[in-house]
Amino acid sequence: MPLDEYQYALDLERPDHTSLGQFPAAMDWGPACECARFAALRAHNLVALPNTGEVTVEPAWEESRGEPHVGSVRVVLGGNGNGATAVNLPLTYFRAAAQQASRGLVAQKILQPREEFHYSVVAFRTPRSEPAKAKRAFTIEEVASPLIVKTASSRELFAQATPFGPAHAADVPLFVPQRVLDDAAALTRAAGADETAGVLIGHVCRDADDQVLFVEATDLIPAKHTRSELTAVTFTAETWTAAESAIRLRGGREIMLGWFHSHPAKFWCSPNCGPEARRECPLARSFFSGEDCALHRTVFPQAYGAALVVTHAEAGMRYAMFGWRHGLIVQRGFHVLNASRAVAEAISSEAIIGEKHEEACD
Numbered sequence: 046m047p048l049d050e051y052q053y054a055l056d057l058e059r060p061d062h063t064s065l066g067q068f069p070a071a072m073d074w075g076p077a078c079e080c081a082r083f084a085a086l087r088a089h090n091l092v093a094l095p096n097t098g099e100v101t102v103e104p105a106w107e108e109s110r111g112e113p114h115v116g117s118v119r120v121v122l123g124g125n126g127n128g129a130t131a132v133n134l135p136l137t138y139f140r141a142a143a144q145q146a147s148r149g150l151v152a153q154k155i156l157q158p159r160e161e162f163h164y165s166v167v168a169f170r171t172p173r174s175e176p177a178k179a180k181r182a183f184t185i186e187e188v189a190s191p192l193i194v195k196t197a198s199s200r201e202l203f204a205q206a207t208p209f210g211p212a213h214a215a216d217v218p219l220f221v222p223q224r225v226l227d228d229a230a231a232l233t234r235a236a237g238a239d240e241t242a243g244v245l246i247g248h249v250c251r252d253a254d255d256q257v258l259f260v261e262a263t264d265l266i267p268a269k270h271t272r273s274e275l276t277a278v279t280f281t282a283e284t285w286t287a288a289e290s291a292i293r294l295r296g297g298r299e300i301m302l303g304w305f306h307s308h309p310a311k312f313w314c315s316p317n318c319g320p321e322a323r324r325e326c327p328l329a330r331s332f333f334s335g336e337d338c339a340l341h342r343t344v345f346p347q348a349y350g351a352a353l354v355v356t357h358a359e360a361g362m363r364y365a366m367f368g369w370r371h372g373l374i375v376q377r378g379f380h381v382l383n384a385s386r387a388v389a390e391a392i393s394s395e396a397i398i399g400e401k402h403e404e405a406c407d
């Protein structure tokens with residue numbers, strides 16, 4: 046739990062600037078702290094993700110209007126001898142809280158569903174209370190062992206890699222073998238109308254020459270003991286135990302980098318749709334649902350945590366990768382190793398995130 050001495054609130058307004066009110070924002074700073082830890086790992090040549098060091102979260106005031114108007118959020122991780130690391134998070138970090146507030150307005154019929162609104166953020170210093178730790182009723186043990194960074198060379202990987210999806214300078218390069226995409230597609234096909242899932246494993250690496258971090262996925266472990274339904278898949282404790290023992294058996298000291306799941310969209314399309322409509326079905330668009338975001342936040346909050354979604358559309362398999370950027374879940378680019386020619390058309394570039402996607406197509 047970071048040190049946070051401010052209470053944040055959101056001012057919501059209509060596009061014509063009429064106010065919709067001010068709403069307190071209960072913030073989840075977990076992904077912000079992970080972002081700072083990973084930034085420290087990238088910047089300071091560490092061999093392991095820093096687990097210790099106090100994290101402070103504070104508002105950076107908007108330049109023109111000043112306090113209490115928030116321009117961005119500054120997250121500072123104490124250095125333990127390595128120098129402090131600071132990251133600035135954009136106002137979009139408050140988007141989920143703003144959407145939450147807007148849902149209340151929709152319920153009260155003040156806003157229409159999907160009606161446009163704008164938000165700005167204010168912050169007020171709260172009287173210093175007891176340290177957050179003392180308020181905790183129980184302590185959550187850190188999951189698994191601390192991340193150890195492997196020294197490797199990215200040069201050979203880049204030589205065999207084809208970049209796909211939206212690239213962003215802030216993202217750590219992520220390499221995925223074509224074989225992993227093929228395995229994910231085979232699992233998706235075999236599951237038919239059900240969703241299926243798996244665990245992406247591999248290494249977080251630091252290049253031996255230029256010291257730049259990159260992530261290499263090595264394999265996909267099919268998730269066992271999941272409960273799968275038509276539109277959701279649930280990981281159970283047994284899923285993780287099985288994945289951990291599979292990693293141990295492989296003996297390659299891999300870690301869980303993220304997860305994969307499928308969207309069997311062609312089975313969601315209405316039986317009344319004709320062949321043309323089936324090809325254009327809006328359900329076949331790549332998306333990362335609110336439930337997907339919640340699962341990703343719970344299970345893979347680490348800044349390198351990745352999520353591969355394979356959409357089984359009428360026209361074939363579509364691939365999209367999601368991950369963390371500045372503490373937010375975004376669609377991200379990735380490099381396919383030994384990419385097959387067919388995969389180029391199958392990478393989705395514009396996925397929907399978080400919002401509710403269409404539930405039916407007719």
Ligand SMILES: [Zn+2]
Binds near residue numbers: 307308332333334
């Ligand atoms: Zn999903």
